[in-house]
Amino acid sequence: MARIVVMGAGIGGISQVYELRKQLRKSHEVVLVGDSERFEFTPSNPWVAVGWRKPSQMTVDLRKLMQKHGIEFHSQGVRRLHPAGNSMELNDGSSVSYDFLVIATGPKLAFDEVTGLGPDTGYTQSVCKTGHAQTAFADFEKLVSNPGPVVIGAAASASCFGPAYEYAFILDTELRKRKIRDKVPMHFVTPEPYIGHLGLDGVGDTKSLMESEFRDRHIRWTCNAKITSVTDGQIRFTEMDEDGKERKQHELPFRHSMILPAFKGVDAVFGIDGLTNPRGFILIDEFQRNPRFPNIYAVGVCVAIPPVGPTPVPTGAPKTGYMIESMVTATTHNICRAIDGKEPDTRATWNAVCLADFGDSGVAFVALPQIPPRNTNWAARGKWVHLAKVAYEKYFLHKVRAAKTEPYYEKTVLKMLGARRLKDAKQ
């Protein structure tokens, strides 16, 4: 009889406990350790920030659900992991032990790397957490009653640029609907070397596609930008040239701003020798397993992956929905084998499939593998992407409520994209 603990109750963690519960005999214990009573569907946060969703529409109470499905549930959050002792200390001082551990915490949001950044300062907003998005919505409503300039973007070393683009497009769409877009100059500030880089050195010709979309929506931009500090209504950043030398200092006023932070590993694991890299991300082998502590696995944003290539301002590579799904499935297989005393044999697909919502339209990216050059590489634009993203939300929330384990990207998105691609190719 084994006890498997999953640390983190987000998209990765929740999928992980359901899959493990389904695959393992009843005699094995599956434990979920989150830091809240509720599951948040993170991809919907930008919609919360402009009022298209209420938090109640995209969060799910976990307590009863876990009880119903025979999963032990803790919601106090982890203070510190003790891998040598196969246990973790929770924030209330209690302790949880495990035979196998899956780390699925997501990132720590490193707002502190830029003075004045983040929702705690009240200067810039975030869509990384549903709570942040709620705060952002309050700030957005102030913008609506008193329109003025908006700055959206990402800090240096950020690795997940999609939500910044999404928020820019969604905000633009909502402001147009309210017929006040004309009173809101928008500027996009990013460490990416070009618009559409996405931490992936582009996918298909996302450079042309996104630049054109920005021009079309009159969103100005600065690339190779390192944000240095934020004060109330002012953002300062340095623009670098191609060789990484300082090109220009900028200062922009704003009445509303959403800046994505860089990601780090969470405090509970940060600095554990052999478990994490210097930024606190979990080191894993090709089977999602930590080399030093082979009973520890990791899935999702908390795993360590190398950047795509050097950029004048540091950027990281994102972990997208399909990759996370695939990591969860591989981890389930490999833990089942480990319980049976076998070696792990399943690898995740390191492919990026991503739906970026524009509010009224969207862009779908397929990058196989994630890092270029690629065997498959595709980007397409259309209203169908927006609809697909809504469908993904509905599906996933249903999955959480009904304890389903089908992978969405694998079953639905890839097929949809395949059909779409075929249609485009016929032209």
Add this chain to the structure above:
Amino acid sequence: MARIVVMGAGIGGISQVYELRKQLRKSHEVVLVGDSERFEFTPSNPWVAVGWRKPSQMTVDLRKLMQKHGIEFHSQGVRRLHPAGNSMELNDGSSVSYDFLVIATGPKLAFDEVTGLGPDTGYTQSVCKTGHAQTAFADFEKLVSNPGPVVIGAAASASCFGPAYEYAFILDTELRKRKIRDKVPMHFVTPEPYIGHLGLDGVGDTKSLMESEFRDRHIRWTCNAKITSVTDGQIRFTEMDEDGKERKQHELPFRHSMILPAFKGVDAVFGIDGLTNPRGFILIDEFQRNPRFPNIYAVGVCVAIPPVGPTPVPTGAPKTGYMIESMVTATTHNICRAIDGKEPDTRATWNAVCLADFGDSGVAFVALPQIPPRNTNWAARGKWVHLAKVAYEKYFLHKVRAAKTEPYYEKTVLKMLGARRLKDAKQ
């Protein structure tokens, strides 16, 4: 009983007298003061310049028409307006008095701001007046019999770039038809900071769209250009950099050239304190009414509007067909109310809707509002734009002949664009 005089018999003025005549009781006098016996449909001038129209096809005799519709008509042109005396002196020394005045003169063409510019010098052509376009056609026929380089563009401080683009594309189309395009290198010289700026900082992604169209037609270009002088067959201009510093001096030979001038206010009003801005454009409030002389209104190209934003070489913002139409309607309403002793309450829509003809195709722009960022912002290319422009000409000439007052853009173009946009969005 009130006497309302409309000064100017172009697209704005002719629509204005018809609308006023229709809305006002017979006892009120409606007076039209033009500077010619004929109405010219200005947008067709580029077609005259390449022989696609004869002047007789796009001009209308006004004398009998005005008589038929009970509108007093003067064709001598105004020497000087005397707003303090509610009267104007005509070029023949006679005088016309008014209770209400609508200024709809269009611009003065400031050819004199560049040495050697304009049809009077015989060096460069113009499509601003039908007479100019006739002269341009004679020059075009010389080009056809002796092909050589062509330079098309606009002078610094120009505000209406559409006809320059149209003329470039139409000329290209006609030269291809005649199979001599291969003997005519073409160069476009403009103060705009980029191709497709249009004095509007672009509409949708007109930058990509127009640059691609220019490359496709092998029209070379220089932006940020300030034309300094023209001599017979030689044009000199300075190219500025982004910061407005001189980048390069250019000199280009040409065998045919069409350069749009900057616009100013007409002499009859220039320098009247409180009525005009320093360039002679009529100052108006949101109700088309001059603040100093509240019985004076203005519509069309002669009104003062701010530029979209600073550019390295000065540029202005254009007044497009839909704006003019909307100004006329608002003015009619407000004058009717003023006659009844009420305050004006109707505002024009400051939106740009524009059809730019390419001869074989065209681009339609929708910019609401005119100045970015915008609530609606759209550009599309297709043969249908050329056909829509021809339809607009036919409709407007019919309107003038039959004294119709329906607004064309409001009723037809916006619907057509809406349908087209829907079609594109479905893709």
Add this chain to the structure above:
Amino acid sequence: MARIVVMGAGIGGISQVYELRKQLRKSHEVVLVGDSERFEFTPSNPWVAVGWRKPSQMTVDLRKLMQKHGIEFHSQGVRRLHPAGNSMELNDGSSVSYDFLVIATGPKLAFDEVTGLGPDTGYTQSVCKTGHAQTAFADFEKLVSNPGPVVIGAAASASCFGPAYEYAFILDTELRKRKIRDKVPMHFVTPEPYIGHLGLDGVGDTKSLMESEFRDRHIRWTCNAKITSVTDGQIRFTEMDEDGKERKQHELPFRHSMILPAFKGVDAVFGIDGLTNPRGFILIDEFQRNPRFPNIYAVGVCVAIPPVGPTPVPTGAPKTGYMIESMVTATTHNICRAIDGKEPDTRATWNAVCLADFGDSGVAFVALPQIPPRNTNWAARGKWVHLAKVAYEKYFLHKVRAAKTEPYYEKTVLKMLGARRLKDAKQ
């Protein structure tokens, strides 16, 4: 009775003997002098280089064919032409005399202009000859078993860039099929001032089209590049700026490389005063006839034409399939007239029509005339281009085997393009 010798048994030469044989009475002798027993369909060479064709599928034995059709055939190759004596010395020491000569040798491949370039060094590959393409395929198979960086491009003064682009796209397509594209970084190195120049200063907006295609396929590029030397697995080149000054020195490693050389005239004619220009290309008048030796005509790649315009690194203008076809037809007419004692009166169409295959798609170019500005100018992308190219190969090989004389471009490609253009224009 006249004896007409055609020197060269490629696409031009083989078409030439068939047309002459068909047009001339039996009493006239038609002679073909090649340097091999086999005809090679050169455009298929890139397919040979990735294994999509075997040489046997795109070559044809000439000996029996020529015998069957009453054409005298020599396959030893020409050592030296003696135009003053109306004869040529073959490589075996024998001699062939003529009354009329058509030079259709194609180019000499000037690999020697860059140290280390070309298949003889074993460093870089070529697709100019079927034998080269076979060697390239062997090298490609090594790449497949040990993937690594690829460099594709063209040397300074090259004039035929299409096959370099084709090979880049075809290689990309094949590597994707084999799912190893992710292990093969690709770089394109070209003297062209921009991607899509093609020695033609672009056709339509090939700049946007090809740049986008390169980004889409993650092929990096350097333009204005002058390759200076190649060693085993290393290529060195100088990047120039717009004004032709050195901008940067580059050195790239490769595991597989295909670099097109500059073209020169073949040794057999090089340096014959009055017959060739300094690079050995045959000087011709508008009737394909050499001014100094009026019984000598030339068709195809061996004729002298001026470059499109100066470029920072020298480039030449290509001779495309349609031009060659047209030169052959004009030459046939003019020789028939000359035999009858009349002056020549037929001119070739100096138009570029080109199908560039991408393996899974392709781009069709129409440039009339070849040098911009043009009367017709068109580029379009689609899978149909790949299919059209396959059809051209099948057709031409059938034509060679069956001694047909119909021009393919004239009869088929132009019609197809016309239909396609009409379809696009309807949008």
